[in-house]
Amino acid sequence: MSEQKIELYDGPAGGWGALRSVGQALLRQDIAIKGAKTLLSANQPDGFDCPGCAWPDRNHASTFEFCENGAKAVAAEATARRVTREFFAQHRVAELALQSDFALEDHGRLTEPMVYDASTDHYRPISWDDAFGLIARHLNALPDPNQAAFYTSGRASNEAAFLYQLFVRQYGTNNFPDCSNMCHEPSGTGMRESIGVGKGTVTLDDFTQADAIFIFGQNPGTNHPRMLGELRQAAKRGARIVSINPMRERGLERFADPQDKLEMATLRDTPISSHYFQLRIGGDFAFVKGMMKALVEWDDQGRPVLDHAFIAEHTMGFDALLQDLRAESWELLERESGLSAEQIRSAADVYAKAGSTIACWGMGITQHQNSVATIQMIVNLLLMRGNIGRPGAGPCPVRGHSNVQGDRTMGIWELPPQSLLQSLERVFGFTPPQKPGLDTVSTIRAMLDGKVKVFIALGGNFAAATPDTVQTWKALRQCDLTVHVTTKLNRSHIVHGRDALILPCLGRTEMDMQVGGLQGVTVEDSMSMVHISMGINAPAAPQLLSEPAIVARMAAATLGARSNTPWRWLVEDYRRIRDKIAEVFVDFADFNARVSVPGGFRLRNTASERVWATKPGKAVFKTHAVPVDTPLHLARQRKGDAKVFALMTTRSHDQYNTTIYGNDDRYRGVFGQRRVVFANEQDIRELGMKAGDWIDFVTVWEDGDERRAEGFKLVAYNIPRGCVGAYYPETNPLVPLESVAIDAGTPTSKCIPVLMLPHKAAAC
Template identity: 45%
Template sequence: MESDKKQPAAENPYQLSDLKLSAVGTWAAGIPALKASVSDLIEEKTLLRGASALLKMNQVGGFDCPSCAWPDPDDDRSALGEYCENGVKALAEEATSKKITAEFFRDNSVYDLSQLDDYHIGKMGRLTTPMYLPENGSHYQAIGWDDAFQKIATRLNALNSPDEAAFYTSGRTSNEASFLYQLFAKAYGTNNMPDCSNMCHETSGTALRPTIGIGKGTVTLDDLYHAEVVVVIGHNPGTNAPRMLSALEKCKGNGGKIIAINPMPEAGLMGFHNPQKISGILGGIKLADIFLQVRINGDMALLKAIELLLLEFESKSPGEVFDQKFIAEKTVGYEKFIDQFKQYNLEELAASAGVSAAEIYDMVQLLAFKKRIIFCWGMGITQQPNGVDMIREMLNILLLKGSIGKAGAGVCPVRGHSNVQGNRTMMIDEKPTNAQLDRLRDFYGFEPPRKHGYDVVRAIRAMQEGKLKVLFCMGGNFLSATPDTTYTARAIRKLDLTVSVSTKLNRGHLVHGKESIILPTLSRSDIDLVAGEHQFISTENSMGVVQSSKGMLQPVSDNLINETQIVCRLAIATLGEKSIINWNRYMESYDAVRDDIAACIPGFENYNQKVRQKGGFYLPNAARDGNFITEDFGDRAPFTTTVLPQHTLAADEYMMATTRSHDQFNTTIYGLDDRYRGIKNGRRVIFMNPKDIEAAGFTSGDQVDLFNYDDGVERIAPLFVIVPYQIPSKNTVTYFPETNVLVAINNVVKDSNMPASKYVRIKIKKHDPR
């Protein structure tokens, strides 16, 4: 490719592949999942290497899957393989034998690489050596580790204030690296720690912490097995957490019922063919007993309708539907909460939700006389503008039923990346509490900064306003994960320096500050040798279990170092003799890191001993034990009175939600198919209701451009293909990151300040080829 200094593309190239449509799936997993898994290992040229690693993935003494945060069973881990199709794809990506060398960057300019789509960029292979892009440079060039750290340190130390730097974290980062990363940022002098939680489950923590005293879920895997009813709302487990399907299968086997609530009928919510069972291969199991197809953001109206009917059931059978003893002893605000229902009408709520009153009645009949009830949700809830309120409304239902803090009942936010919950536990947080900061001060002897830092959205605005000069990214693909792509790209280009700790190439390396550095790191499955000793790291899963993870593959390059080592060397180069923290001690021993975590974070006492136990250990969870320790309400959980949103769309407007395809995890694109939705060889599609297509004068297969006009700014995502789909009228769905450009920087979730990517007003026009 030729050398070129043109502006690199901020988004995927606007080009269509040979899109083909097939039948929409009605069940998930089975033989097709096995075939797809093997196919990915072959494509990455790692069939034998990858297959040997799979025997150790999610096994005791092995390594934690680099994909989702779904927990491993406490007891009977499958000998055939404790992983799913997406876990195999994630492993294939990092176990690949394909490499990106310094010669690759010498031969390919940043601009030329940016003309490739995200799928092909990600398929180049593993990064093998640190790379540096000088100001006005067209090609990355090799740089030594010491020189790279010195360049970063020089930039950081030249800033007018530590608050001109931000330190981003992805959910892949281990507990050890996360703890040291936040410690470095605070020792440097800032709480600017935007992280991926700001884009996925910040809403969950914001909703739960003031109400039940903890910003996490309250259930275990065993609770799911023994629940009487599991409500899966705003989540697609067949793609986002496929191993959840096995848990739901066990729940059904124990007599439990599954209720699915989503604007799109998802294969993984309907049926499951367990590929590890003969019965699954032959036929499988129907999962959802009830499916309620709400319109986008109709969830709140549905939840209020459920409560209204539960109140009717309780009035007819006093004390049999509501747990009055629990309400009296464990909650506050019941009377005010109940009083609101005088203003609501079932038919009106049903119409607002987009489902019939009869369907809601059927669901409530299933719930009314049950106690072991679990609500599970994903980003279909957390990325709504009123997501915090909706989670609190689910909690209201559980409080009415006394269905939290007991076996088989509670809340279950289904987290995304494999240690995103652990990151937050390790104090990766732009808003650390005074108690957390006091513990660090008392242990280390320095005064950490108290001012709250930037979250993701505020960090992007600060870049745009010139308030941030350096962005250090510990994993992830900041550009493609964030909203308002054009705005964000312009903001990033104003930075003096961007630094990316990465395993593979992504678009975030191609849209950069004036200078850019790539630091290649070991992956979860790689052997990590320090001073000749094989190290292990630790992670926390969605249900609060902390366990060890020990890689077993020979790294693709001798020039890779672990994230823990990267943080320590960065700290030594930047802080020098000013630091009272012994970073060399941490660099030489991860046990030393864990010893100090044990001293600074409650629940990690005797960390090194407990993490070596078979299966790890559960962190304390007072709400799981029925104890709600809240700042404003003492030992009681408050009922929350929320507002019912009003939705209005102009005649030519539609509501759009972004989603993943089955062939991706977060911003990593594994392939161009979405097997369950009938999409083959394409991603630039917009799913629409067939009647909407006809009413607008479109036909299936039409090429269209998508527009958003929030804040008076025209945003455009060009060249999409219309695909008819069973979806509520005036609702549309597209894949991210292709349509992140349409998510305005100010379109955020109330209170949590997350991008509201599931609630985007758009207009659709015939494609303009100009």
Template identity: 50%
Template sequence: MSERPDQETPEEISPEEFTGLKTGGESGSAAGLPAVLMSAKHVFSVMGLQRGMKALLNLNQKGGIDCPGCAWPDPDDKRSPVAEYCENGAKAIAEESTTRKAGPEFFSSNSISELAQLYDHELGKSGRIAQPMYLPEGKQHYEEISWDDAFKVIAEELRGLASPDEAIFYTSGRTSNEAAFLYQLFVREYGTNNMPDCSNMCHESTGVALSETLGIGKGSVKLEDFYETEVIVIMGQNPGTNHPRMLTALQKAKRNGAIIISVNPLFETGLRAFKNPQEIRGLLGMSTDLTDHYLQVRINGDMALLQAIAKVLLEEEEAHPGKVLDHQFIREKTEGSAKYLQHLNTLSMDALVENCGIAEEKIREVVKAIRFKNKMIICWAMGLTQHKNSVDTIKEVVNLLLLKGSIGKSGAGTCPVRGHSNVQGDRTMGIYEKPSDTLLDNLEKVFGISPPREYGYDTVKSIEAMHQGKAKFFMGMGGNFLSATPDTHHTAEAMRKCNLTVHVSTKLNRSHLVHGKKALILPTLGRSDVDYKNGQQQFVSVENSTGVVHSSQGKLKPVSDKLLSEPEIICRMAQAVLPGSKINWAHFNVNYDHIRDAIEKCVPGFDDYNRRVRRGRGFYLPNCAREGNFDTDSGKANFTVSEISPIPLEKEEYLMMTIRSHDQYNTTIYGLNDRYRGIRNERRVVLMNREDMEEAGLENKTVVNLYNNHGGRSRIAHNFIALAYDIPRRMIATYFPEANVLVPHSSTAKYSNCPTSKSVVVRIQASAKQHQA
């Protein structure tokens, strides 16, 4: 008998009541004056004019506050003195730097079940958590607790476990380099490698694919490469909403003559046109057309499209010998080309066209435009990384770049666009369940500890370990684990089986309401908060998507004197848990320079860390692929051979992908509007092809339920409003995290174990609740 998901407790998901859908008024271009006005509204309404201006004028400036949003790189040289941020960056800083506080009286007045009735954006707007909070076993209200007592609760729990491997330590991508290094050091001295992080759920597929093919799991381009390139391909990414500052780079590339090709199942406003709010013409409503060729691919049709493009390039090479492919690069720098080219020749163009959903004439038109170009950048995000075949698809991206010799030269290379602002830096610091021997050897040499060598749990395996009772303690260093992970009800069941759950947080979120027998919330300073140690202001550092390490220093007065920085939380926790530690944790807490000195000794590429990070722009980490060298077994870049793997759909099934609205960043919901898609005041919507709706007998705005039965477990997402939208047949889109209840925890990408949130098979049925329509 399958499990029934309709018996969940209310804390697990946002309320399923509607908030009042309004549609229409889609924008034809991104940013412009509306973005400026929306930024001002979010910032000044919660921070006031003086505090808000101070935050904005320091955001993404050299020596200022690194944006807590995405990891798009800052310009190395000149930056706008007044607006080096985007609309979502302004929303992020407003969310973090609000003056509203959730004090002890807030928690005493609101029980867990009462807080569960709030929507996610309402939870966030309750204010900064102002003091440590503890939920004793069997209680419904969080209670204030002292920091010393909070660390004592953690120490008693961790020291009481039968094995360190019964503990799980999660990390969000907003954690600084300094905090991440200390966190992994503490966890490994404690005795486990159970360190899942948000990479496991987003770009893990990227790291696996690039490491195997190019010898480094990071992108190879700099921001300046966008200004020198001839072709930019954007795949599975919506920069207008998720990385708006990228639009400025695309605009500059376009003005310099680059061809831009966008590949996405939805026509996204931010890929069509851009009104630069830093220019007078942008504020006056004049936009720059960005995309030259828009390929509305079927969900999970990217590999077939890439192979079709490569196949036509081969034909063009035969027609124009020596002018299309870079034979010298292929011969001197790569391996496996003969096998790959032979594979392309065996592929059926008709089958590739059918699977990608792009007409052959359109594919040939694109190839004709790029055939003689040899400076190409391919960008991608989670539209490529969250499928069963994601690793192979990204390897296909590499194949195309290798054919053109577009790696290791200016204006060319790989560009995985990271989401969280320091997710790449956290992995560099050692936040990884599969640590390298080099890191472990260095930790042993520098600190005299014996770090465990066995691999730990990633995110999906952590959920299963908690669900099976193999893990009894969970700690989240930032983030909203419940809402970010797949299979929400299953994850909730797992969390509730823990003895203690601990969250280091700035704001209240859904994960605080789904807890172990006991729970702690440890409030931390944000990026924008000043942080003094012994009268000296400290700073932290982060790594962006292009491998630049730079500083971030808070400028605003914290809203409470009971907040601790993440490094201090880790140091004091380590002292409580490991009283006989060989590491001088108090030393790290006195001055963060000491942490960076330790990083320099343990992590390659951080030579002279303290001096170089104080330079305005920071410094680039070594990148073999950027330099045209490849740290693979052969010392060359590897072509690979992959087969397309279509996802079969029965008559009444659809392939669902989760997406983000313009009023959110990851699990943080700023509001209820998706301005560019013309959807306002509602998040419980499903975007469907109009012909599919007619065939299913659904009128526009019919209320439906979405469900599946993957692995014998019934999953249902209640009360979604079906909206006719321009999306390929049998494909649908829903917002994350509301639709995460449908993403099976057991459906993951091959090789990377990343949840397949972009290819979920579902069925749709009309709901009995139809008053919204």
């Protein structure tokens, strides 16, 4: 591992550093030759879909269609390391609990199903039949199906997700907490009300035609590195790229494309952002509203910047929005955004001069209390100039995990539409439950209250990903049974219920052989493209089952004669599952034939056709007041502005969601460590401290619970005053369960009111 140091990084994103990092990842997993061959099949027509992010693939004929972090994900899955029964015999769970998240996953691939033995505090082997029998006994012993919750990771395939939701609804509940509840739930909620769809309307081709691209609260250099290729090409042809983000991020500044031989040979790079606005954490709402106010002022003054014809034909609610914008105070917008009126107007000017504009956003937008309203303001901005439903324009929420959007399409949703329930009843001959289910945060509350007693997770790392860590871990430990379908060991297997199962599954890179032969699974990317994924590596162990097979056998064991669904028959050939998907969802007609075409097919997006599937049948301008009563506002009223900081959680560059690949964050200059806090240099001085000193975080919240995260090194960084950033999951203990997005329930991990106090150990 790297030595601990803080060292300025002045190179571009990508480039030789990315290639070196890929090589190091392959060597670390002892798969240099195998890993290189595996990577050449990533995102290829006859290969597997990258298990990392959901950014689409453009050129399936390219020599390599992977990025640095995608390569790390593939290397971690294809590792030569194994976690066997001997490993568990040597390590008590209490001992494993002392290991870091990185160390747990770094042990390698799980090889057979394991069950927790409380008498020895060890996991021991269990047969697949006995494991499914244990699940069935627990589920069937519950007096109410709603006492079980079924989590889903965004890496599950369409086939696995479809079978999972079918099993759970036949069992009798809509309790589907999933990773969408913690990331882009506000995107779907906000856009459905405004334009009738909960997905982005753009395609990769739109990026080649956009005159301007606005990027809100997103760091593609780390989270979606392949996106930088599209931004690079857009910048080179003269498109304006406007980045709106509190922290300076290298991927939004400069990029050297590892596939460009000239750039690599000459050590050149491409500037990405033409404009970079460092607003305060939580200031996006005021920033966007200020842009809209500027447009209205210019239009009122005779500068024609609004698309009045589009507004009249396709929208409603504009008059109310106009009245609100004209009355809005520039002083309030400046104070809440942290930017001057001149800066906001300069951003609006870029927008006004662009023929077509795309607006992208990530979790820097969605993980706030007022995230739904902020997203609706971004949609308002696009609607004002007709920037939805034409080439080079539209909203683009950039999703995280590779199939998080597809899982929702398949019905992983605690609030299922009636159309889905009716289709399931028609095709499978049962009456689905009608009662809305639990999302992620409400599931944690229900476990704490003893109302949910069985927790089953199809992938993911629930214990590490969720907020309010102390409460979440207490909730999981109160369960009668916790079950995790997974490829590697993680924190959620250490924080377990009274009974606990670890069920190891095939990875995306591995061959899935069923009775009907070699199988492929399908995924849906961020731009609604559905394509097939075929593993190429031998399974990590002969005992592994695929996710669809695990779900089907769990369903058959639990439901027995109560279900007429031929579970085992369906997983003999996944084309049978896809035929059933086509029967349930009209957009998947001829699924098997359409997905066999290289690159797959795109699902219909009505808003991109200017067909508005809203209640009024038009796009809706939503009017909202600038929020001035957020938890941050209230905390500063109680403690004083100078004491309370807005903390945003973030990933390091050696990380994807909760998976830690290493302890370096190259672009931010952090090496060999993770417990750091990025803070404004002047703020550090006013704390009476200096860079390199240690602090403890304490959340400012009014419920009486003390939420602390201790031992973080101060790093001077280019971030606005009053704002700080630190990595998760280390800072998840600071996020109160009660602090969620209005109307979406997403934890507010990007704006936590905290105090920074001298580290207690340093004071002793």
